[in-house]
Amino acid sequence: MLNTHIMKKKITLKQIARELDVSISTVSKALRDSIEISEDTRQKVQAFAKLYNYRPNNIALSLKNRKTKTIGVIIPEIVHHFFSKVIRGIELVANKRGYNVIIGLSNESFDKEVINMQMLANGSIDGFILSIAKETLQQQDYHHFKETINQGMPIVMFDRIVNEIHCDKVIIDDLKGSKNAVSKLLSNGCQNVAIITTKDYVSVGKLRTQGYLEALEDFKITPDTNLILKVDDELVSEDHLESLENEIEGLFQGNKNIDGVFAVNELYAIIAMKVARNLGMKIPEDIQFIGFTDGVLSKHATPSLTTVSQHGQLMGEKAAELLIDNLEREDEEEHYKTIVIATELVERNSTK
Amino acid sequence: MLNTHIMKKKITLKQIARELDVSISTVSKALRDSIEISEDTRQKVQAFAKLYNYRPNNIALSLKNRKTKTIGVIIPEIVHHFFSKVIRGIELVANKRGYNVIIGLSNESFDKEVINMQMLANGSIDGFILSIAKETLQQQDYHHFKETINQGMPIVMFDRIVNEIHCDKVIIDDLKGSKNAVSKLLSNGCQNVAIITTKDYVSVGKLRTQGYLEALEDFKITPDTNLILKVDDELVSEDHLESLENEIEGLFQGNKNIDGVFAVNELYAIIAMKVARNLGMKIPEDIQFIGFTDGVLSKHATPSLTTVSQHGQLMGEKAAELLIDNLEREDEEEHYKTIVIATELVERNSTK
DNA sequence: ATTAATAGCGAAAACGTTTGCGTGTTGACA
DNA sequence: TGTCAACACGCAAACGTTTTCGCTATTAAT
CATH class of the missing domain: 3.40.50.2300 (Response regulator)
Structure with a gap:
């Protein structure tokens, strides 16, 4: 580079050695405070190295140490x-x-x-x-x-x-986390809790669905397949959220008695709340929501969303x-x- | 590791060379399709390399190429x-x-x-x-x-x-972006536009404040220092949001005529909307909001927030x-x- | 004065590549 | 048979370290 500034390229052991007229090994040892090296040369080398801001080349170290x-x-x-x-x-x-x-x-x-x-x-x-x-x-x-x-x-x-x-x-602990959440809804008085989840190949989605079912069982409630909405992830990608809204609206319209919703992620929960509000339901009086995540949406939504925090x-x-x-x-x-x-x-x- | 599985450690040129009884250079050249190497050995080497899934060691390459x-x-x-x-x-x-x-x-x-x-x-x-x-x-x-x-x-x-x-x-273009935003509020009929911004050492905060001022000037409005809230970032860290809310509430209470707010980031805008709503104002009828960012909060807030998108x-x-x-x-x-x-x-x- | 010990340093190998150059073996051609 | 390409391959250096080993000169001990 044709710059007028003084350019201090990275310096190597070899250059220090040449400059001080000693061997590379001596420089290396001096810098690592080896007892093999005399106090004299050690100080000389260390001073020079500090002056030129020497740092060992990481790549060379990686190669040598094989890590x-x-x-x-x-x-x-x-x-x-x-x-x-x-x-x-x-x-x-x-x-x-x-x-x-x-x-x-x-x-x-x-x-x-x-x-x-x-x-x-x-x-x-x-x-x-x-x-x-x-x-x-x-x-x-x-x-x-x-x-x-x-x-x-x-x-x-x-x-x-x-x-x-x-x-x-x-x-x-996806299972326990969602079981807890759904139990919370049930003990809060919800009679008809729906779940908005993903297709089963997403392991966490599957587990959270299972937690939902176990909670129902604990409360002696027979699961209603109409209340289980398995969303196709393809639809949610980026900005195809309207279809998700439509699906959720369908869920609510088809099951007027829903009074609790557990969603396996934050976005589903937020959107579900929005749909519910548009349908005139009051949160949490008419219907309660719990999401799953520790995102920023939950905290600042209106109303703020109760969630299962994941401690990412x-x-x-x-x-x-x-x-x-x-x-x-x-x-x-x-x-x-x-x-x-x-x-x-x-x-x-x-x-x- | 004492595993019963066959463990194929990463293989090197040297090992291939030894196994095939040729030199390292020959192996290297054969793999890079050098014309120096006979068709015969080339195929032999390449077959062996493929079998053992040879890949050149990146660190060694980095060291050699110095990149x-x-x-x-x-x-x-x-x-x-x-x-x-x-x-x-x-x-x-x-x-x-x-x-x-x-x-x-x-x-x-x-x-x-x-x-x-x-x-x-x-x-x-x-x-x-x-x-x-x-x-x-x-x-x-x-x-x-x-x-x-x-x-x-x-x-x-x-x-x-x-x-x-x-x-x-x-x-x-922070300046133009915020100027645009504030101009939008003004052409939408806002008479008293407040700005919620950061201390000046944050360059983007300073520029956005400047854009705000320039927009006012274009509309022949004298800036009112009471409408400029410079938030101390320290307060916003993590969960000390209440103080931010209080500051904003102070802003609104002290200036009942505010009918537009420009916030230099998403969070400030969302919180300001929340405060405004709590004070009984209707958005966007009584007061309009614009934020600055391309975050996820804006899109899913209620009401969804008009923002200056940054194209991160x-x-x-x-x-x-x-x-x-x-x-x-x-x-x-x-x-x-x-x-x-x-x-x-x-x-x-x-x-x- | 001879030997043994020791202090202080350098040479060289190793990590895994790539590549310029040298060299031995062919075959062709005169 | 002698000369010369062409071909196919190996040697060695280089990248920047660390570390083992060995060398030399000085010192101490006998």
Whole structure:
């Protein structure tokens, strides 16, 4: 670059050595306070290094040590409160323990998930933390996970997991969380609680539906299939929300007696509240709502939404700890853990 | 690991060479279809490599080529719609052009920003994309940026920038965006438009305030300092929102004639709407609102909020393109660009 | 004065690649 | 038979570290 500024390019051991007329090894040892080196040269070298702001080249270190001190994270989507909270948690403990975080987005696509993992598995990272793409869950093709693990690269899965793969896992107690939520509605006096959930291939959706059913059973209520709305995710993508609204409106119109709604995510709950209000129902007097998530919508909606909080950041922290513990473990005895994060019912104004 | 599964560790050129009884160079050349290698050995090598799923070690390549094909991104916060959209944009074009993205969070702290940059600048990445932490802006200490640039590592700044540093920049037209928004309120018949903004050290807050003033001037209205509320960011952190509500309530109570509000971000606008509603005002009949952002709150609030959209993803895309173009440019002639992203007024139900 | 110990430093290997160049083996041609 | 390409391959350097080993000169001990 033709700049007039003094450009201090990054300096290497070799350059320091040449400049001070010693060997590379001497410089390296001097910088690491080796006893082999005389006080004299040590100070000389350290002073010079400080002056030129020497820092060891990370890539060279990675190559030599055969570890990169970097964690690869693959998530389906980043513009999403839950996932960004998880990342924050991962980053927090990763940094504390001297690791960097490299992000790959699968965008819910199987192919992108595979490509991204391949890009990173070639030495760029020491291990993965990931949540599986919907498409992968649908296709049930998990060979890329298996191969990665077989190559000796550890994986920690969070939230969207699959039992078939043996690795560390961090999940929330979806079943208990939703069972709790629905029980809350029932003890609040709701007689006809509907659920708005996803298709069953999304594991968390399935579990939350199951929690709903178990809560009903506890209260000796026979489930009414008319009150179970399984939304097709394709429809919700981006701005095709009208169809979702229509489905929900259909649910309400077809079942005038609904007085409680449990939605497996925040958006479904918010939209359902909107539809209900448009139909003239009063919240929470006529109908109560509980959502599932720890997003920003719930807190600032009107009325604010009672939700099952997922503690995304905590999940991220746990996942990172699990992975780094594994990476730094001496003995190679593997037996994989699954950490279950408790949910918490945050009561706001959409319930009595 | 004592597993019974066949463990295929990652294979290297050296191992292939030994196995096939040829030299490392031959293997390398055979895999890259060099004409120096006979058809015979080439096929043999390629078959073997495919069988063992050989992939060149990225770290070794990075060391040899002295480029990592990785972009470092430093942002103040990731649990934030705008920033995560920017990241999505960065990731999109980075991946398309064969780059990885590594994330560092400054958490609005000067120290963490410096540490993070140092961690990454030691060879781990080829260049930075960043948005400056608030604390850094307050302290006006930019030596870490200067040093990084002096070392020959390019930086692209987005959104929160500072003129003092010479580098590529991507910003949105904050001034014009807010001017537009306020003009909209005024042409909609508002006589007394208040602004809820931040302290001036946040560059975007300052610019948006300026846009507000210019719009008033265009409409021949003398600004009323009582209608300008500069919120202290410290108060808004996490859950100290009540004080913000109180401040806003004070604003409304002290100026009963307010019939339009422009807020420099989404949250301020949402909270202001809530306060207004609690005071019995009808939106948009009695009072109209416009926010600034492209968040999820605006879309799903009741009433949905008219906002100035920032096109975060586009910013990310542009920033990544700028950086990669710079990295891959042959001629070293630098002259830095500043790309201005146009805003867009998304009209919803909080305005007439 | 000879030997042993020690302090202080350098050479070289290793991590996994790519690539310019050298070299041995063919076959063709004069 | 001698010369020369062309072909096919290996050697070695380079990227920037760390670390083991070995060398040399000085010192201490006998």
